[in-house]
Amino acid sequence: MNDVQQHLEELRDRGLYRRMRLVSGPQGPRVLLDGKRVLLLCSNNYLGLADHPRVREAAAYAAMRYGVGAGASRLISGNMTLHQRLETNLAEFKGTESCLLFGSGYLANTGVISALAREGDVVFSDELNHASIVDGCRLARAETFVYDHLDVEHLEHGLAEAGGRGSLIVTDGVFSMDGDIAPLEQIVELAHRYDVRVMVDEAHATGVLGPGGRGSVAAAGLTDVVDVIVGTLGKALGGYGAYVCSSEEIARYLTNSARTLIFSTGPAPPSVAAALAALDLLQREPRRIERLSDNARTLRIALLEQGFHIDDGDTHIVPLVVGDPHLTMDFCERALNRGLFAQAIRPPTVPAGGSRLRLAAMATHRPTELRWAARELAAAAREAGLVPAGAAHEDEHAYEGDLSLDVDVAVAARGFVYDHESVDDSQVRQAA
DSSP: OOHHHHHHHHHHHTTOOOOOOOEESOOSSEEEETTEEEEEOSOSOTTSOTTOHHHHHHHHHHHHHHOSOOOSBTTTTOOOHHHHHHHHHHHHHHTOSEEEEESOHHHHHHHHHHHHSOTTOEEEEETTOOHHHHHHHHHSSSEEEEEOTTOHHHHHHHHHHTTTOEEEEEEESBOTTTOOBOOHHHHHHHHHHHTOEEEEEOTTTTTTSSGGGOOHHHHTTOTTTOSEEEEESSSTTOSSOEEEEEOHHHHHHHHHHOHHHHTSBOOOHHHHHHHHHHHHHHHHOTHHHHHHHHHHHHHHHHHHHTTOOOOSOOSSEEEEEEEOHHHHHHHHHHHHTTTEEOOEEOTTSSOTTOEEEEEEOOTTSOHHHHHHHHHHHHHHHHHTTEEETTOOOSOOOOOOSSOOOOOOOOOOGGGEEEOTTTOOHHHHHHHO
16 A cells, blocks of 8 residues: 555545535535535535626626736736726725735735744734634744634733744634634734734635625724735635735735745636626625625524524534534535535544534525524434434424535534434444
């Protein structure tokens, strides 16, 4: 057995092997997954704009007028009028002086952190920050102080220990796997006290939180004091790409220092045009944000009624933490067989012992679908031997909609009692 094959076998034994599932057709609340119609509960298409007719038409028009690619990096010949237009609109939307487009959120985070943190500096990063932030810290020549999740006292300890070498505090605004919100007011206060910059990744907050969907920074009233706001075009805005909003001075600095900007082809015109249309829809139709909030509340209440333990919060991301990756995959497959697709999230995406189903509400879900989904998840949990604490065992009500079956999820040890007699180890491993 060679080393690659051995590694794959080890992943299977540990319940961590991954494979790609195939979605046919556009992204929406209901999709065709591996040939089966399912309710989608794990998409980042929060506002349902990925398949909106105006967004699709804008992308198609841009492809015909501008072509399908930028042809070069933006510092050579790949900087187009569409790029400038979107940057202007995003800066106005976010309330900042300037904005820079990047090819993806991963490129934005790795490029900005490695540019702003120099050798001898210290970067301060929440322990549950996105992998792109983690890798940005690794690429920077600075030291990294990882503070306990949302723990501003631990952060202050690190700042004090750095002895004036602090350069940058970086945090998610809304954390992608838990749905909780960073304590931005306290972080900014510490940053001012210790004279360091603050960078906030708004990937899961833009289009969701704050006035007009402007994100967690705007929700906290901190737009004028957060130095760098990173966001994506690929979640609530439904497309692909990313942006960095900042002062004009920092934008000029990144143009000359961020390697992931300098050495990458500019974003494709269809993607940029799609983002322009999506941003316009977000501003013209604020009811989408309200519907998302309403649906998130509906999903949380429905899960609580089924006996699931749900942490305090009101965002659209709802984790059901199981813990063991094999059990998580079993639960995921059983939910999938009931017509729900909510991908199982396992290490290294989450810490060891944190495998889960990460549920995400969308503005385009119907409340009846979400209540039905909660009942089916409870039934799938019981089948997997993960009994929601206090869950009712009444017969499940059928959902009268055009759905079949299929899912991939994760659930919470705090909210479950493991029924050892209902599932044996061989069943779990086979499901994984």
